[in-house]
Amino acid sequence: MALATLPVVTHGAGTDAWASGVLTMLVSMVLAALVAGLNARFPGQTVVEYSRILAGKFIGGLYSLWLLWMLLHISMTHIRIYIEIIVGVFLNNTPMLFLAGAMVLLSIVAVNHGVEVLGRMADAIIPIFLLFLTLSLVAAFSDFDADELRPVLQRGFSPILEGAFVPVALAAQYVSVMFLGAQVNEPEKLVRDTVIAAFLSGLTVALAGLVTVGVLGAAHAQHATFPFFKMMRAVEISPFLERMEVLAIVAWGAGIFVDVSAMLFSGAKGLSQLLGLKNQRHLLPPMGVVLALFAVFAFRDYSDVAGLFQPAVVFPYVMATIFLPVLMLWGAYFVKKFRGTLPGGTGGRNDG
Amino acid sequence: MMAKRIILAALLIISLLLSGCWNRREPEDLAFVLGLAFDLDERGLYEVTAQFVNPRFTGGFQGAGEGGGRQKPYLNHSAKGRTPFEAVRNLSLSTSRILDSSHTQVLLFSERLARQGLATVSDFVDRNPHLRLTITPLIIEGDLKQLLQSDFPLETSPAHGLKGLYNLTQFERSLVMPEPLIEKLRKLARPGVEMTMARLAVVGAEGLGQGGQFAVRIAGEAVFKRDRMVGKLNVSESSGLIWLSGKARSGPVVFKTPDGNYASINVISNRSEIEPQIKGGRLEGFRITVRVRGQLYSAPGIDTTQKDQYEYLNSKLADLVRQDIELVLNKARGYGSDIFGLGKEVHCHNNKVWQGLENNWEEIFRTIPVRIDVQAVVERPGLAVSPSPIDD
Numbered sequence: 001m002a003l004a005t006l007p008v009v010t011h012g013a014g015t016d017a018w019a020s021g022v023l024t025m026l027v028s029m030v031l032a033a034l035v036a037g038l039n040a041r042f043p044g045q046t047v048v049e050y051s052r053i054l055a056g057k058f059i060g061g062l063y064s065l066w067l068l069w070m071l072l073h074i075s076m077t078h079i080r081i082y083i084e085i086i087v088g089v090f091l092n093n094t095p096m097l098f099l100a101g102a103m104v105l106l107s108i109v110a111v112n113h114g115v116e117v118l119g120r121m122a123d124a125i126i127p128i129f130l131l132f133l134t135l136s137l138v139a140a141f142s143d144f145d146a147d148e149l150r151p152v153l154q155r156g157f158s159p160i161l162e163g164a165f166v167p168v169a170l171a172a173q174y175v176s177v178m179f180l181g182a183q184v185n186e187p188e189k190l191v192r193d194t195v196i197a198a199f200l201s202g203l204t205v206a207l208a209g210l211v212t213v214g215v216l217g218a219a220h221a222q223h224a225t226f227p228f229f230k231m232m233r234a235v236e237i238s239p240f241l242e243r244m245e246v247l248a249i250v251a252w253g254a255g256i257f258v259d260v261s262a263m264l265f266s267g268a269k270g271l272s273q274l275l276g277l278k279n280q281r282h283l284l285p286p287m288g289v290v291l292a293l294f295a296v297f298a299f300r301d302y303s304d305v306a307g308l309f310q311p312a313v314v315f316p317y318v319m320a321t322i323f324l325p326v327l328m329l330w331g332a333y334f335v336k337k338f339r340g341t342l343p344g345g346t347g348g349r350n351d352g
Numbered sequence: 353m354m355a356k357r358i359i360l361a362a363l364l365i366i367s368l369l370l371s372g373c374w375n376r377r378e379p380e381d382l383a384f385v386l387g388l389a390f391d392l393d394e395r396g397l398y399e400v401t402a403q404f405v406n407p408r409f410t411g412g413f414q415g416a417g418e419g420g421g422r423q424k425p426y427l428n429h430s431a432k433g434r435t436p437f438e439a440v441r442n443l444s445l446s447t448s449r450i451l452d453s454s455h456t457q458v459l460l461f462s463e464r465l466a467r468q469g470l471a472t473v474s475d476f477v478d479r480n481p482h483l484r485l486t487i488t489p490l491i492i493e494g495d496l497k498q499l500l501q502s503d504f505p506l507e508t509s510p511a512h513g514l515k516g517l518y519n520l521t522q523f524e525r526s527l528v529m530p531e532p533l534i535e536k537l538r539k540l541a542r543p544g545v546e547m548t549m550a551r552l553a554v555v556g557a558e559g560l561g562q563g564g565q566f567a568v569r570i571a572g573e574a575v576f577k578r579d580r581m582v583g584k585l586n587v588s589e590s591s592g593l594i595w596l597s598g599k600a601r602s603g604p605v606v607f608k609t610p611d612g613n614y615a616s617i618n619v620i621s622n623r624s625e626i627e628p629q630i631k632g633g634r635l636e637g638f639r640i641t642v643r644v645r646g647q648l649y650s651a652p653g654i655d656t657t658q659k660d661q662y663e664y665l666n667s668k669l670a671d672l673v674r675q676d677i678e679l680v681l682n683k684a685r686g687y688g689s690d691i692f693g694l695g696k697e698v699h700c701h702n703n704k705v706w707q708g709l710e711n712n713w714e715e716i717f718r719t720i721p722v723r724i725d726v727q728a729v730v731e732r733p734g735l736a737v738s739p740s741p742i743d744d
Contacts, residue, residue: 090481145538147696148542217537217538218542219538219541219542220478220537220538233486234484234486236484236486236532
C-alpha cells in the first residue's frame with residue numbers, strides 16, 4: 001500500500017512530502033480505529049451482518065454493496081498502478097491483461113485456500129517486504145541531501161493537506177477489515193493491531209517521502225511518474241552497487257499481492273453473505289475476471305489513472321464513500337445503544 | 353488422484369512451453385552502449401553518437417587475438433534526427449543489434465548543443481527508463497567524433513576512459529564537481545542555484561603519431577544559466593568553485609616560500625557553509641566559511657618543527673584558497689549565474705525574503721556583498737618533521 005501511494009504523496013507537498021506522510025499516518029490511524037472498533041463491537045460478524053442489525057435489511061444491504069464496490073475500485077486501481085510501472089518501464093509490449101490476469105490468478109489461488117492461508121502468506125511476505133523496503137531506503141540515504149527538504153513549510157500547510165489527500169484515500173482499503181475482522185482469533189486485539197498496521201504503513205509513506213525528496217529534489221519528486229522508483233534509479237552506492245530499483249519493485253509487488261488478496265477475500269466473503277451463499281469460493285473466479293478486466297479497461301491511459309489521483313477528485317470521493325458511511329454506521333450504533341435496542345452481548349467496552 | 357497428477361504434469365509441461373515472454377531480449381541481439389554523445393548539426397538536427405562494446409572483440413573468437421589486429425574493442429555509430437529519440441532510433445538504420453543503453457557510463461554534450469540548451473535532451477533522459485540517473489555528464493569542446501575514436505591506452509574504450517578521467521579528477525585534483533546526472537537535474541530544477549558541468553577539451557592530434565590518437569584533458573567546469581551554457585571556468589576558477597562548495601576531496605596547493613622554493617600541500621578535507629545575513633527582512637549579504645585541512649607534501653626551507661611555521665603554512669593555504677574563490681566569484685558574477693546556490697541558501701533560510709528577491713536574483717547576485725572566511729589548517733607534516741636533510 002505504502003509504495004503504491006507514494007507517487008502521489010510527493011506530488012502535492014513538494015519539500016514537505018514527509019509531513020504529508022505523517023498526516024496520512026494520523027488520519028489513516030483514525031480510520032483504522034473507526035473501522036476496527038465497529039468490528040470489535042460485533043465479534044465474529046462482517047459488516048454485511050452488522051450493518052443489517054444497525055440499519056435494517058434493505059439499507060444495510062445497499063450499504064454493504066456500496067463497500068464492496070469500493071473494494072473493487074480500490075483493488076483494481078492498485079493493480080493498474082503496478083501494471084503501469086511494469087509496462088511503462090520493464091515490459092513494454094506485454095499485454096496489460098496478461099499481467100492483471102497473472103496477479104489476480106495468484107491472489108485467487110491464495111484466497112481459495114481460506115483466510116488462514118491468507119494470514120500465513122501475509123506473515124511470510126511482510127518480512128520480505130520490510131527487508132526490501134528497508135534496504136531501498138538505506139541504500140538511498142547515500143545520495144540523500146537534506147538541503148532539498150528545506151525550506152520547511154515554504155508554502156504553508158495547504159500543500160501538505162493536499163499531499164495527504166490521496167494516500168489517505170488509498171487508506172480506504174482498511175474497509176476490508178470490516179470483512180476480515182470477522183475471522184480473527186482474538187477479536188479483542190483487532191483494534192490495536194489495525195491501528196498499529198495503519199501507523200506502520202503511514203510511517204513508511206512518511207519515510208519514503210522524506211528520502212525521495214532528499215534524493216531527487218522537490219521538483220523532480222513532483223514531476224516524476226513514479227517518484228520512488230525514479231529515486232531508486234538515481235541511487236548508486238558504489239560503481240558495483242547500483243540498480244537498486246529491483247528491491248523496490250519486488251517489495252511493491254509483494255505488497256500489492258497481499259493487498260489484492262485481502263480485498264478479494266473480503267469481497268468474496270461479503271458478496272456471498274449478501275447473496276446468502278454458503279461458500280464464497282465459487283465467487284472467486286468471476287470476481288477475479290471482473291477485477292482483472294476492470295484494472296485494464298477502466299482506465300483508457302495513464303492520464304485516466306493520474307486523473308483519479310487528483311486531490312480534488314479522490315478526496316471528496318473517498319470522504320463521501322468511506323468516512324461518511326463509517327461515521328453513519330457509528331451514529332446508528334450509538335443511537336441503537338442509547339435506545340437499548342441492540343441485541344445482547346455487544347456494546348461492551350472497547351479495548352482499544 | 354490420477355487425474356490430478358495428469359493435470360499437474362500437463363501444467364508443468366505447458367509451463368516449459370510458455371517460458372518465453374513478450375519482451376525477451378537475447379544478449380546476442382543486444383549491443384551494450386557505453387557512452388552516448390549528443391551534438392547539434394548546422395541544420396539544427398540532433399546528432400547522436402553511440403559507443404558500444406564490440407561483441408566480436410569480447411566474444412573471444414578470432415577477432416580478439418593477434419590475428420584480428422586492427423579490431424577495436426568498441427564501435428561508434430552516429431545518426432541524426434529532429435529529436436534525441438529519433439536520432440537514437442536512427443542508429444538502428446546502420447546497426448544489426450538493439451542498442452541497450454542501460455549500461456551507459458557517460459553522457460557527452462558538444463559545446464554547441466550546450467550553448468543552445470540541454471532542455472530537450474534532459475527531458476529525453478528523464479523520461480527514458482533505460483538510462484540511469486547516475487551517469488556522468490560531460491561537455492566536450494572540440495570534435496566529439498574524434499574524441500570517441502581516441503585511444504585511452506589504459507582502458508578498453510574512450511567511454512571508460514572518460515569516466516575514469518572524470519572520477520580521478522574528482523579524487524586527485526578536485527577540479528570537477530563530484531555530481532552525477534541526478535544532481536545536475538536537481539540544480540536545474542531548484543530555484544536559486546545554477547548548474548555547472550565538467551568540460552573536457554580535445555587538445556588535438558599534433559605530434560601524437562598515427563592511429564588517430566587525440567589527447568583530451570579536463571579543462572574545468574562549464575557555467576550554465578538554466579539549461580544553456582553561458583561560460584567557462586578555467587582550472588583555478590573551477591578549484592574555487594569546488595572549495596566554495598566544500599567538495600574538494602584531495603588536491604595539491606602550491607605556493608612560493610620566502611626563500612624562493614615551491615612548497616606543496618595536499619588538501620585532505622574541505623567543508624563549507626554559506627550563511628545569508630538577513631536583518632529585518634532584508635538580505636544584507638553572505639558570509640561564506642570554508643574549512644580546509646591539509647597535509648604537507650614538500651616544503652624545502654621551512655622548519656616544520658616550529659609552531660609559527662605552521663601558522664605561516666596555514667595562512668598561505670588560506671590565502672590561496674581565498675584567491676581561487678574570489679576568482680570564481682567574480683567570474684560567476686560576470687555571467688550572472690549563481691552557481692554556488694547563494695539564492696538557494698536564502699530560500700532555505702528565509703522563504704519570505706527569497707520570494708521578494710527571486711525575480712531579480714540575477715542582478716542582486718552580481719553585486720551582493722560576500723564575505724569569505726577561509727579557515728585552513730595544515731594538520732601534519734607527513735613522515736618527516738623537517739625538510740629532508742641535505743648536507744652542504
